[in-house]
Amino acid sequence: MVTVRNIRRLRRTVAPALVALGAVAAAVTATLSGPALAQDNTAEEIAKYRQMLAEGNPAELWEAAGEELWKKPAGPKNASLEQCDLGKGPGVTKGAYAELPRYFKDANKVMDLEQRLAYCRVTLQGLTQEEATKNPFASQGKPSDIERLAAFLTGESRGVKMNVQLTHPEEKRVYALGQKMFFYRGGAYDFACATCHAVDGQRIRLQDLPNLMTQKGAQAAYTTWPAYRVSQGEVRTMQHRLYDCLRQQRFPEPAYGSDVITALTMFLAKNANGGTYDGPNMKR
Numbered sequence: 001m002v003t004v005r006n007i008r009r010l011r012r013t014v015a016p017a018l019v020a021l022g023a024v025a026a027a028v029t030a031t032l033s034g035p036a037l038a039q040d041n042t043a044e045e046i047a048k049y050r051q052m053l054a055e056g057n058p059a060e061l062w063e064a065a066g067e068e069l070w071k072k073p074a075g076p077k078n079a080s081l082e083q084c085d086l087g088k089g090p091g092v093t094k095g096a097y098a099e100l101p102r103y104f105k106d107a108n109k110v111m112d113l114e115q116r117l118a119y120c121r122v123t124l125q126g127l128t129q130e131e132a133t134k135n136p137f138a139s140q141g142k143p144s145d146i147e148r149l150a151a152f153l154t155g156e157s158r159g160v161k162m163n164v165q166l167t168h169p170e171e172k173r174v175y176a177l178g179q180k181m182f183f184y185r186g187g188a189y190d191f192a193c194a195t196c197h198a199v200d201g202q203r204i205r206l207q208d209l210p211n212l213m214t215q216k217g218a219q220a221a222y223t224t225w226p227a228y229r230v231s232q233g234e235v236r237t238m239q240h241r242l243y244d245c246l247r248q249q250r251f252p253e254p255a256y257g258s259d260v261i262t263a264l265t266m267f268l269a270k271n272a273n274g275g276t277y278d279g280p281n282m283k284r
Helices: 004-033 035-054 059-071 113-123 145-155 169-183 193-197 215-222 238-248 259-271
Strands: 102-104 109-111 202-204 207-209 227-229 234-236 281-283
Touching: 059 145, 059 227, 102 169, 109 113, 109 169, 109 259, 113 145, 113 238, 145 234, 169 193, 169 259, 215 259, 234 238, 238 259
Parallel strands: 227 281
Antiparallel strands: 102 109, 202 207, 227 234
């Protein structure tokens, strides 16, 4: 439950964040006046900023709210989601996210976490597909149950090694589709995911861009989403992260829960195998 105590704890994280942000601003100023060395200093200050923020990650509030929603009876069937099978058996949440996306026999398709959540809300709680996927991304004054549920369920895999398998033919097909999507160029800028994320040493503004074709880069990136976005004041899911990437590439807007997003997620998740999951994390 989001209590006054939790809100006060959240406020206590703001002060050190502002101090660290001031250090980042100073480093940025230095970057404008002194090339390579200043650039290294900027990266160091950003790393310190993230470390200070991580000590009081507000995503904990989303996790707590998500756990309540998971256990709360809802929908026409007045049922909770506690019997939802995320791949390790009905109701088993520990370590489930570290093995997603995966093939689900009951749905006869490969699903990521958010697709599976929608499936469970429909089959267990009796919601329509439209109701189950309504408001996937929070906005001002409109919190998202989906983001809260995702925060709770991903947090249940914290400390677990990523272990996405390609044993079923559908898993192999979806992975191949995700790989194709990663390298597909399009949109007004003729960009692909690979334009920014298949080369070492890339940076946009102050943001280092991980090379997702390397094991280290894929692990570092994938294992830290979902994440609390300081700039947005919300926990954002992997669906939102990929949606926003495609928006910046000027691709057509993908439908929430679309199979192409699941395929791209499958490609990235499989490449991150062996990495220790550490989400929900915190991002700028």
